[in-house]
Amino acid sequence: MKFLQSILAASAAIHTASAHVVPEPDRVALDARVSTLVPKPVRDTSTEDLWKRKGGGGGGKGGGGGGGPKGGGGGSTAPKGGGGGGSTGGGGSPPRGSASSNAGGATIGGSGPRPAYGGGQYYGGGATAPRPPGQPTRGGMAPAFLGFGAVGFLGAAYLYGAYSYPYHHPYSYYNRTTNRNETKPVECICTAHEPCTCDENDDEAYMRSIIGDGTYDGLNKSVVTVFDNTSKPDNQSTILILGSVPNGTTASGGTEDANAAVPLLKHMGWWPAIGTAVAIVLTGY
16 A cells, blocks of 8 residues: 555656646747747848938948038049038038038028128128138138237137238228328238138228228228238238128028028938937847
8 A cells, every 4th residue: 555655646746847847838829929029120221221322322423421412421523522421511511501600602592691891792801702711812812820819909709810811902092180192001801710701802882881081980890990010011000801700601692501401301300210219129229
């Protein structure tokens, strides 16, 4: 009897152990169903190529790595070249009308202060459109760079360097205070970080609008002053025209939108956010 009981006890123990080892059929089926609903994440590179095309391509004829539709970093024939980013190439250059752009030029409708001198035809420096600082003028004047602090007396904006454009010809006028004709050399100056409107301009209406009647009180001191130029013999009194305009200033008459990046983002709508969400899901992060 004791031998039979021992056999039955051993059989029961084996059955119990088997019950713990063998998975339940329902749990096996559940695991199988779940595995079919969670496939292994696969990176969809087609979306990346799509964004590259919208941003300027990953090289080739139209531009280079991730640049704007007019440029990018690469591309042997991209006319505007530049690094990655931005709506107009040039290494992520901001739109001409933005507060961080000193590119100047012309845009649709213009931006920033309008020409206000010579009957509204010219900017303070004499040009009809601003340009980047340090570039030659349309009239052929080449700039000379003035080091840090050289013209700091003009204000804080000039402490970090400036560009000077000496006029080829002096300006002659009648001084009502001295009751005589006078002639003074003219220089136009721009800061090193803002658009520049310097250009030699002999238009009488323009010169009268900034020089006035030839007296010091008649000067339009927002854009012109007179100083003793220590670089000239006998510290010659010189007319100094201030040609800088705020960043983002452009003349009207161009074909480019002053804030080109804004319409682009409006046109794209929610796609950047959707693309980011899709990328996160696909990569599993």
